[in-house]
Amino acid sequence: MKPDVMWPVLWTVVRTYAPYVTFPVAFVVGAVGYHLEWFIRGKEPQPVEEEKSISERREDRKLDELLGKDHTQVVSLKDKLEFAPKAVLNRNRPEKN
Known part of the structure; x- marks a missing residue:
């Protein structure tokens, strides 16, 4: 085989x-x-050491806050029910006297 014919055949085989x-x-x-x-x-x-995620840092901060509180002192149920202003809840009701 001639050298000028061999190169195209070689490149075809290499490409394939x-x-x-x-x-x-x-x-x-x-x-x-x-x-x-x-x-x-x-x-x-x-x-x-991997850096803590934002949610992990938030949980740690909340746990630290809970450690400093006295859990025997709770808010009364009557105070808990006042979660929204009366104007919102009684918007469509006439005022009672």
């Missing part, structure tokens, strides 16, 4: 089988690079 060749090569290069990096760095890094 590229996924089968590049994946194993990339896998080996990645594995070698990973282990080489850890070899150069030395010991494993200490795990970084």
Whole structure:
């Protein structure tokens, strides 16, 4: 075969089988690079303490607030029922005298 005919055939074969060749090569290069990096760095890094999420911080703050309260002192039920202004609840009712 002539060299000028061989190059197009070679490039067609490489293009056709590229996924089968590049994946194993990339896998080996990645594995070698990973282990080489850890070899150069030395010991494993200490795990970084993760920052608490907003909801976790809120729960902690609420728990701290509860620790400081006296739970034997509760609001009477009569006071609890006054949760909305009377104007809203009695909007369509005539005033009772």
